[in-house]
Amino acid sequence: MSLHRHGTGPEPLEPRLVTWLEDVAEGLDTGAQDPATVLPALSAAGLPQIGVxxxxxxxxxxxxxxxxxxxxxxxxxxxxxxxxxxQRTYIEYLLQSPNTALRDRLLPGLLDGRVAGATGLSNAMKFLAGLEELQIGAKPRSDGDGELILDGKMPWVTNLRVEGFHVAAAVAHADGGAFIASLSHDDVGVSRSADLDLMAMRSTSTAAIGISRASIGPDRLIHPDAHKWLPEVRPAFLGLQCGMSIGLARRSLDEARASVGAGRSVLKEPIATLARLLADQEQQLSRGIRAASFQRNAAPLFQIRIALAEIAAQAVALELQASGGRAYLAVPGRAFARRWREAAFLPVITPSLVQLKTALAAREENAA
Structure with a gap:
């Protein structure tokens, strides 16, 4: 895979993918671009395979x-x-699952993009932080054959390609325990809503899932103990999520630098300062991920996720200031307006910044 350089940092992207992304970015945001095209393009460049x-x-x-x-x-x-x-987070669930048969069965189609992987564990991450109850329940089949009957919902899940998907779900046992299961688009009792009416980022196959008497066996378990497994996989879940903030912040800072000229040189230092903050947070994230320190203490990861989303918002604001009134004109400012909407999404991705700050405050209170 060749390296393509954009702005100040190297990117593991093929030039043809970069060209395609730049051409369709507006359509992916507004919904004009067919969402079915996204995963095949990413997979053709080998991106879901990175880190596997x-x-x-x-x-x-x-x-x-x-x-x-x-x-x-x-x-x-x-x-x-x-x-x-x-896609990559669902793949990570399989990599960290003791169910190697499930991993070996599903992984090939996920790596080459033939089928989508959806992380339906946002509810589970809030549950782990004590912020929300699980929304899917299970009970044994009455005939005692070892299968479980699931009922519940997942109100907001991304990458539910209508062409086919697998989705991870956290499920509560009647006895108070919980497990992680993998459901599929063609399971009886699993239904996908129409795409949600999002303000932006519409071509992401984001929809709700309803679960009504869906039956699964032990072969569909990603992990039998959610309480034990979720803290182990949470660093990858949140760390991979941080990549979105990093990329948007990096691009807006590049655009701001390119627009700083006569009359706007006062912005050079704020841009440089924010770039240094971004680089520092990236380094902290990479070190913590590679040292596996976030499994033992998640608070620094929560803080990094919050900081990166806030840096992205500040970067987009600096891009606006550097661009001036041109950014507010419909045609020359179209890409900026998209990035502004994208930045508005980062604080609300589950777990949201409010939820992370609430969890951090509760930890401090308990420690005191």
Whole structure:
């Protein structure tokens, strides 16, 4: 895979993918671009394979490399970065699952983009932080054959391609325990809504899932103990999510630098300062991911996720100031307006910044 350089940093993207992303970014945001085109384009460039062991069909590397790939895509289109985050996060669930038979069965189609992977664990991450109850419940089949009957909902899930998807779901047992299961688009009792009417990033196959008496067996378990497994996989979930903020911030800072000229040189130092803050947060994220320190203490990861979303918002604001009134004109400001909408999405991705700050405040209160 060749390296393509955009702005100040190297990106693991093929030039033809960069060209395609730049051409369709507006359509992915507004919904004019067919969402069915996104995953095949990303997969043709080998992006879901980054950070996956080569003996499992990947290109090697680690989660930090996958974060860099999501950042690179998000610099051109946050909608495409969002799809890649979902695909790669679901793949990570399989990589960290003890159910190797499930992994071996599903992974090939996910790596080459024939089927989508959706991370329906936003509710689970809030549950882990004590912010929300699980929204899917299970009970044994009455005939006692070992299968479970599931009922519930997932109100907001991305990358639910109508052409086919697998989705991870956190499920509550009647006895108070919880497990992680994999559901599929063709499971009886699993239904997909129409795409949600989003303000932006519309070509991301984002919809709701209803679950009514869906039956699964042990072969569909990603992990039998959600309480044990979620803290182990949360660093990858949130770390990969951080790639979106990194990419958007990087692109807006590049655009701001390119627009700083006569009469706007006062912005050079704020741009440089924010770029240094961004680089520092990226380094902290990469170090923590590679040292596996966030499994033991998630608070620094929460803080990094908050900081990166806030840096992205500040970067877009600096792009506006550097561009001036041109950014507010419909045609010359179209790409800026998209990035402004993209930046508005980052604080509300689950877990939202408010939820993360609430969890951090609760930790401090408990510690005191």
């Amino acid at each position: 062991p080569s003996d499992l069909g990947g290109s090697g590397g680690d989660v930090a490399d996958a974060i860099a790939a999501i950042a690179a895509v998000s610099a051109h289109s946050l909608a495409a970065g969002f799809v890649l985050w979902s």
